[in-house]
Amino acid sequence: MKTEAKPMLDPKFAWCQVPKAEAPKRSATERVGDFLEIYSFLDEDTARQQAMRCIQCPEPTCVEGCPLNNRIPEWMALTAEGRFMEAAQVLQATSCMEEVFSRLCAHPCEARCILEARGEAVAINAIERFLNDYAHARGLTDVALPPLTGFKAAVMNAGPCGLSCAFDLARHGHAITVFDHRPEIGGLLAHGIPAFKMEADVLRLRIEMLEKLGVQFRLGAKPGLAPSLKELRASFDAVFFGAAVGQVKTLEVPGADLRGVHQGLAFIMQKNLGAAIEGARIEVKGRRVVVLGGGDVAMDCLRTALRGGARDVLCLYRRDAAHLPANQFEYENAREEGARFDFRASPVALLGDEQGRVAGVRCVRNALASPEPDGRPRPVPEPGTEFVVPADVVLVALGFVSMPFPTDGDLAEVPLTASGLVVVDENLMTPLPGVFAGGTLVRGAGAFLDAVRDARKAARAIDHYLLGRMKRLVAA
Numbered sequence: 104m105k106t107e108a109k110p111m112l113d114p115k116f117a118w119c120q121v122p123k124a125e126a127p128k129r130s131a132t133e134r135v136g137d138f139l140e141i142y143s144f145l146d147e148d149t150a151r152q153q154a155m156r157c158i159q160c161p162e163p164t165c166v167e168g169c170p171l172n173n174r175i176p177e178w179m180a181l182t183a184e185g186r187f188m189e190a191a192q193v194l195q196a197t198s199c200m201e202e203v204f205s206r207l208c209a210h211p212c213e214a215r216c217i218l219e220a221r222g223e224a225v226a227i228n229a230i231e232r233f234l235n236d237y238a239h240a241r242g243l244t245d246v247a248l249p250p251l252t253g254f255k256a257a258v259m260n261a262g263p264c265g266l267s268c269a270f271d272l273a274r275h276g277h278a279i280t281v282f283d284h285r286p287e288i289g290g291l292l293a294h295g296i297p298a299f300k301m302e303a304d305v306l307r308l309r310i311e312m313l314e315k316l317g318v319q320f321r322l323g324a325k326p327g328l329a330p331s332l333k334e335l336r337a338s339f340d341a342v343f344f345g346a347a348v349g350q351v352k353t354l355e356v357p358g359a360d361l362r363g364v365h366q367g368l369a370f371i372m373q374k375n376l377g378a379a380i381e382g383a384r385i386e387v388k389g390r391r392v393v394v395l396g397g398g399d400v401a402m403d404c405l406r407t408a409l410r411g412g413a414r415d416v417l418c419l420y421r422r423d424a425a426h427l428p429a430n431q432f433e434y435e436n437a438r439e440e441g442a443r444f445d446f447r448a449s450p451v452a453l454l455g456d457e458q459g460r461v462a463g464v465r466c467v468r469n470a471l472a473s474p475e476p477d478g479r480p481r482p483v484p485e486p487g488t489e490f491v492v493p494a495d496v497v498l499v500a501l502g503f504v505s506m507p508f509p510t511d512g513d514l515a516e517v518p519l520t521a522s523g524l525v526v527v528d529e530n531l532m533t534p535l536p537g538v539f540a541g542g543t544l545v546r547g548a549g550a551f552l553d554a555v556r557d558a559r560k561a562a563r564a565i566d567h568y569l570l571g572r573m574k575r576l577v578a579a
Contacts, residue, residue, distance in 0.1 A: 117155035123223040124153055126232060131439040135409055138298040138374075140206075141436065145226075145233045147185070153226045154182035160217055165227060168215030170552035171204075171559070173197045175212060175227060182230055191238030194231065199270045199559065200263070200309050202235040203292060206301045208552060209430045239308065246315050249276040254569040257282060257330075257339040261320060262290025264345035264542040264554040266313065271562035273316035277569065280339070282330065286323040291348050294375045295368055297403050299410070332513045336537065341565045344517075344525065344540040347554035349503035349547070354395065358453030359499075363461035367394060367404040367500035374407055387496055388412035393464050395419055395450055396500035402433040404498045405442040416442045417492065421449040421469055421482040428502075447471070449482060451489065453497060464492045505547040508540075522547075530564035531557060539565055 126142045134141045145153065157179035165175045174193055181190035194201055205228060216224035254277045258265045261283035269279045287293045289306050324330075335342045351366050353359070362383075370385050392408040394401050397420035408416045418437070420427060423446045427434055438444070447469040454463040468488035471480035508517065508525050518526040518534050524547060525533060525540040532539050541557030543549065 117152065118158050118218060118225075121152050121156055123156070123226050124149055124229070125226060126229040131436075131441070134299065135406075135440045138410060140302055141299050142232070144236045145229050147187070147237075150187075150230055150233045151183055151185055154179045154230055156218070157183070157225045158217070164215040164217060165212040165225070168211040168213075170211070170550065170556050171198050172556075173212070178234065179225070179227075179230070182234065187234060187237045188241065188243070191234040191243055194234055195238075195243070198231075199267050200555075201231065202239060202305055203263070203301065203309055204552065204555065205231045205235055206305065207296065209550070210432075246274075246312050248316065249274060251278065252276040252569065254278065254340045255280070255338070256341040256343065256565060256569070257335050259283075259335075259342065259344045260290065260346055261285065261288045261322065262345075262347050263292055263551055264347040264558045265290075265343070266292075266309070267555045267558035268343050268345060268541070268562045268565075269318050270309075270313055270316070271559055272565060273313065273318050275562075275566045277566070279316075279318045280321060281318060282321045282324065284322075284324050284329065288320055288322065291368075294372045295348075297371060297374070297407055299406065300403070332516060332538075336535075340569055341537045341539065343558075343561050343565065344508070344538075344544055345542045345554065345558050345561070346506045346544050347542050347551040347558075349506040349543045351499075352501040352504055354450070354453075354499045354501065356450055356452050358455055358461065361453055361455045361461040362459050363495060364453060364497045364499065367396065367400050367498040370498050371400070371403055371407060374411070385496065385498075389414050390495035391415045391417075391493055392496045392498065393417050393419060393492055393494040394498045394500055395464075396502065397422070398428045398500060398502055399430060399433055400502075401498075401500035402429045402437045402442075404500050405437045406440055408496075408498070409440050409442060413496075417494075418442060418444045419448045419450060419464065419466060419492065420444065420446055422471060422479060423447055426471075426479045445492070447482065449484065451484075453494075454491065461494055461497050464494050464497060466490055466492060503543075503548040506543045508544050530567075531561045532564060532568070537568065 129141050159176050163176050166172055174197055178190040178193040210228045212227050213224040218224050256272050256277050256279055258269045258281045261281050265281055269281050273279045288310050292306050351368050365385050373385055387408045388411055390413055392413045394404045405416050405418055448466045449469055450464050451467050452465040453461050456462045467484040469482035470485050472483045475481045507523055520526055525544045527533055527540055527545050531541050539561045541561045542554030
């Protein structure tokens, strides 16, 4: 008896014939018991079919939505044809550290996909992760050393902003030295991202690629012992100051200094580094944990506390679920794993016991009023709606504020705006020739990929600046 052959998929109609397929995800009951990554990868056939769903818009809105302006339609077309290595090379041309950022990106490209109106945007992120895994498993990490230019540049940060700039400059043949006061490479990538989102081996692979390109690292410089600006400008042909993340916001309510109240980021860092960050170890096993805030760090805290054996994990957020700043998929993952949410709730005081430990959070219920400048509704406390939530541990995850530029020593020569941001031109160069800056230092707190975009823009500008110097030297 003959079996009926499956009909061939017509690529022209794949967008409506093939449902969107996300990267496979482990069950909540399994993943909450460990700190392994929760997503795996598409297989080759699925990746090709999903890429066929891209309708190759004449004016691709997905590219406009991508902070790095990745050439998405190009590598979609190549993926649909099964030319995976070529697709990965196109992706790498605009997305440095793609294996890292594809795990952390909010996927704004998918929100701008024209198929999103049907509720099923192209699975851009899942395909991107597939390409990264496919190519790295086949030697794409074996970077070729470019011809050396003879120029040297200093990068003053070993976080995502600094590493992105360093990688691009090194690929152009410049000798790069990265300085950081912290003892490890990666900044928050190394200790502020839970392993269930990105395991340590992913960052380690990128560091190895940087080292193969000749990038050198000078880590752990104590305050006052780091090179001065004068020394940097004398030793290097260009200097880049960058930061992707600002400083954490503090909680300003009565009782915020009670024992058991901690910054959420310190909690994440403690788990990653295996040591206390704030002077006292944050224990959550068997305890009632309340997380204040609604961003991605808040979701990380909820999910880390669940894996740490907390008895109950509750998130308090001042607006409703529709205006949660966290990525939707992070919110869904937290809910699947057992986190509870109480919306339109703002803390007005933390309550303590006789031993000075936190025992509860007094909250007020909010009404949502006319929108604020960012478009989200303004939370307005409603009189007579106060209530108390019991808590043994409170984790503060209220977001970030701008990272102040250091002004000690001769760094005070770098001009700042009235709000403390570094003054730069359209090429991110400061009024000091050869000194560049980007990320939160020039734009204030924001999405980390915006800082990465700055870093790549600065790398191009530094490369042009150095090559311009070379032309002037030759002409002389």
